[in-house]
Amino acid sequence: METPEDGKLPLISHLEELKMRLIRSLIALGIGFFVCYTLKDYLFQIITRPLVKVLPDGAHLIFISPPEAFITYIKIAFYFGLFISSPYILLQVWKFVSPGLYDNEKKHIVPFVIFSSLLFLLGALFCYFLVLPLAFEFFLTFTSEFLKPMFAVRDYLSLSLKLIFLFGLSFELPVFIFFMAKVGIVDAPFLSRHRRYAILIIFIAAAILTPPDVVSQIMMAIPLMGLYEISIYLAKYAKKEKPVTVAESEGL
Numbered sequence: 001m002e003t004p005e006d007g008k009l010p011l012i013s014h015l016e017e018l019k020m021r022l023i024r025s026l027i028a029l030g031i032g033f034f035v036c037y038t039l040k041d042y043l044f045q046i047i048t049r050p051l052v053k054v055l056p057d058g059a060h061l062i063f064i065s066p067p068e069a070f071i072t073y074i075k076i077a078f079y080f081g082l083f084i085s086s087p088y089i090l091l092q093v094w095k096f097v098s099p100g101l102y103d104n105e106k107k108h109i110v111p112f113v114i115f116s117s118l119l120f121l122l123g124a125l126f127c128y129f130l131v132l133p134l135a136f137e138f139f140l141t142f143t144s145e146f147l148k149p150m151f152a153v154r155d156y157l158s159l160s161l162k163l164i165f166l167f168g169l170s171f172e173l174p175v176f177i178f179f180m181a182k183v184g185i186v187d188a189p190f191l192s193r194h195r196r197y198a199i200l201i202i203f204i205a206a207a208i209l210t211p212p213d214v215v216s217q218i219m220m221a222i223p224l225m226g227l228y229e230i231s232i233y234l235a236k237y238a239k240k241e242k243p244v245t246v247a248e249s250e251g252l
Helices: 004-038 040-052 068-100 103-140 153-170 173-182 188-193 195-209 214-235
Strands: none
Touching: 004 040, 004 068, 040 068, 040 103, 040 153, 068 103, 068 153, 103 153, 103 173, 103 214, 153 195, 153 214, 173 214, 188 195, 188 214, 195 214
16 A cells, blocks of 8 residues: 555655756856856857947947946856756756656657757847847937937847847747647648738737837748748648557557
C-alpha cells in the first residue's frame, strides 16, 4: 500500500531536479554576463550602430541621469549574456522535461529547438540590419532648424531591444503553427481558408507591436505574411500522433 510519504518522493525528486537545472542555468547566465560585461564597449558599438549610421554629423547619444550609462552597460551585458548562454539553458530545460515525454514526442524536440532558435536569430538579424536603420532614418526626416535629434541612450536601447525581441519572436510563426497542426488544432486547409483573416490579424499585430510609423509596421507584416504561407506548406506534413503505450511498443 502506498503511503503519503511514498507519494511525496516523486514531487521532492522533481523539485530537486528543477533546482539543479535552475542553478546550472543561472551559473551559465552569470558566466555569459561576466564575459559580455568585459566587452561592454564593443557590444555598445554593435547595438547602437543602426542609429549611428543614420545620425547627422555632430549628433550623438546622451544620458540624462547619473546612473543611466552604467545601467545601460548592465542591460547590454545581460541581454548578450542571455543570448550566448541560451543554448545551454535550453539544454537544461530539455533534460528536465524529456523524462516525461513519449518516444514519438522526444524525436521532435531537438528539431524544434534548432529551428526555433534559427528563426529567432533570423528575425533578430532582419530587424537589426534592415528594420532599425530604416525606422530611425524615417524618424530623422522630421529634423528641422528648430528640431534637433538628441537621443537618450536609455530610450534607444529600450526601443531597439524591444523591436529585436519582437521580430525574433514573430519569426517563430512557422514553428508555432506546425506545433498546432501537430496536435490537431489546425490543418493546411483551415489555414488556407482563413488566409484573409490571418493577414488582417498580422497587420493589426504589427501596428500594435511596432512604433507608430508605417515603415516598422510594413517591415514586420510583409515577412509574417510570407512565413504564414510557409506555415501552410509545413502544416501539410504535420499529423497528429497518438502516444505509443508500452503495450503497443512491445506488440501486446
